Amino acid sequence: MVDWLVHHLAHLTLVCRVHGYAISNLYAHLRDQHSDINSKARNAIVSEYSGLEYRQPAHADFCYGRANPIPAVDGLTVHNGFACGDCGFLTTSWKWFRVHWNKDHKGGVADNKQWSKVQLQTFFTGPKSAVHYFCVTVSEDEAIRVSAQTGRPKCQLVEDIKEQWAYEQKQQEELQQVLADGADKHETTNWLKRAGWRAHFKERDLGEIYVCSRMPGREDDELRRLAAAMDRLFFSRCIDGLKSMPLMTRLLLASPHHQDAHSRPFGPLQEKTSMDR
Known part of the structure; x- marks a missing residue:
């Protein structure tokens, strides 16, 4: 048997011991994680350990x-971690x-009484x-080795990074959705609703439409004259x-709310460049 x-x-x-975790499929582990071992040696190791019984321990057993730690299990990586006191x-x-x-304890500042460092x-x-x-x-010798090690196994580190990225990505998407919903409520005027533009553009890719649209250039003489005529x-x-139109009608058209009038009447934009766009 190998040490x-x-x-x-x-x-x-x-x-x-090399990777610091338990194995559920020895052959696949040797093939994927120990590429330096040739096929003959790999098969010999699998054969040697084939008579041993091993499984995934139940979480309830650990x-x-x-308050009740156990001695470190030989071969498993020892991680520096945190335990919630509540x-x-x-x-x-x-x-x-x-x-x-x-999420679970309604936030606030987590002081040293509410958590502790653990192995x-x-x-x-x-x-x-x-x-x-x-x-x-x-043990004292093991503690020195743990404090000196660079971190968790590479695969665990990758999983932690992916998990953290997924969480931050979800938070960003939720924030963008909140901002988009807020903008939609405040920028969708009664005139836009009445004209039907929301329904018209609902299933369309606005980003693609924006990329394809542009103002006529100097070389587009006919297109510029057509735009001016329109x-x-x-x-x-x-x-x-x-x-x-009555002033109150224009105030209502400019408002995103059905019953409340806007402070400024509906009309052309003051900036000429904005109006041209």
């Missing part, structure tokens, strides 16, 4: 918090501890549902017609 594979009979697990939540990320505190281990680092941290105690024949007449 970097540890079989824990008490936990029915097979742990790889409910060890900061509910026993465990994590290796201060950011995720803050997320937990804000954590987990048998599996992925998928997320298989990650289950438990508190451990380490302005005179259609838009200018429509704008001039606003002058004949």
